[in-house]
Amino acid sequence: MKFLLLDDHPLFRQALKSITQRLDPAATVFECASYDEARPLLGDDVDLVLLDLRLSGLDGMQVLATLRSQHPALPVVVVSASEDKHEVMEVVRLGALGFVPKASSAEVMEHALRLVLSGSIYLPSHIMPDFEVPAAPQRDSALDLTERQMQVMRLMAQGESNKQIARKLNLAENTVKVHVTAILRELNVSSRAQAIVALFQRGDGPS
Template sequence: MGDRRRARGECRRRRAAVRGLCARVRQCDARRLRAGAGVGAAFGTADGRRRGPRPALDGRRGVPPDAPARGHGGGPVRSCLIADDHALVRDALAATVAARWPDAEILQASDFPTAWSAAARAPDLCLADLDMPGAAPVEGVEALRAAAPAMKILVVTGSFDDAMMLDLLARGVHGFAPKSLSADVIGAAIALVLAGGRYLPQRLAEMQMPERHFAPAPPPRLLTERQLEVARLMARGQTNKDIARSLGIAPATIKTHVAQVIALTGAANRTEAAMRATALGLL
């Protein structure tokens, strides 16, 4: 009876995570429409119609060979593999990557065998779910590592098993992000992983460092001067609007900086982020 309740609870959590990501896709589409680009500019033709069925694996963004790579923290991303068996989740993650690294080639896979084939192309980054057809989670991720040893792997999933995550960390995975996170926080988690850090749920970080109150944080250089300014004002208890007035920038920009500070310090919320930054001597 207990196993059945746990299974039902897990199903509800996964459905909630997928609904959240679907809502983010709709928000991204709405922003593109307001900007005049149209939904089709991201996933189809200019008038919003799709160019026929999309394969499970594709190079989403065709950019000129001589186009410079651009990004926002953590270094450039030339190509990114997104592996998830839900198309809406893949689209939401692709929109997050494209917003930060517009020149990155996006590869998609809906199962582990397709992901292994794509990994042979040695992308810089892989955003992978754990529960996909074709292999068990640990075996599937281990094969991804074998196919592209230099590729950074951030697991984006709605299912968390502490023992499995510790096992995957020992096998070289670079972090875990819940599907319930906002696009800004997932983007900051990607930047942290690309910069050589690890993005971990708080409880997992505490399991790795049982004698320390705070989980390991990235070196201070990963926080920009603007992020440090925002973190200092967060530590004083200022709201996003207060910080925006103090620094003379838009509240929406402050919201993004706050999300990045939270992610880069490995915190669960703004209060904890300020505490960690203070304890680590960043402020």
């Protein structure tokens, strides 16, 4: 595996590097202090980018937007000293697959990265409740989804991977993928992360 760490603090990069090597001892880890350093290293063979939003002299949100625009298939996880909910919403809207506060423990960070690498998303535990979908949506809901798709959507909003959803609902994983595709189409989004933002903005997300 190949990881790219984009953070201008050497000590924190070292901490991130040790965590990525717990995920894969043979991993190649690129350490960059600026986007100019990172640019030539970005490509299809990078498995995950860890991006600090507080890069010196740069707007981290703009860096994220540029990354997602130029490398749309490249998974990006944001690490930040901030835990502002609006900032979390914005990075997910821009296409990040995770947001991990820098104050998180190494175990939480490792768990978050494993989730993202498995195809799921990660948001801080104190943020996730805000994205839960009502257990019993009204019949006149604007969403044209079946009851089963609503069940899948609730678990998606809780950060569950397709495999976990399949296990909990006693479905084949391929069946879950079909439901997820239908949900994304109904919400007019292209990713699970964007689906969560869409639910929040619709008013279906917060409890």
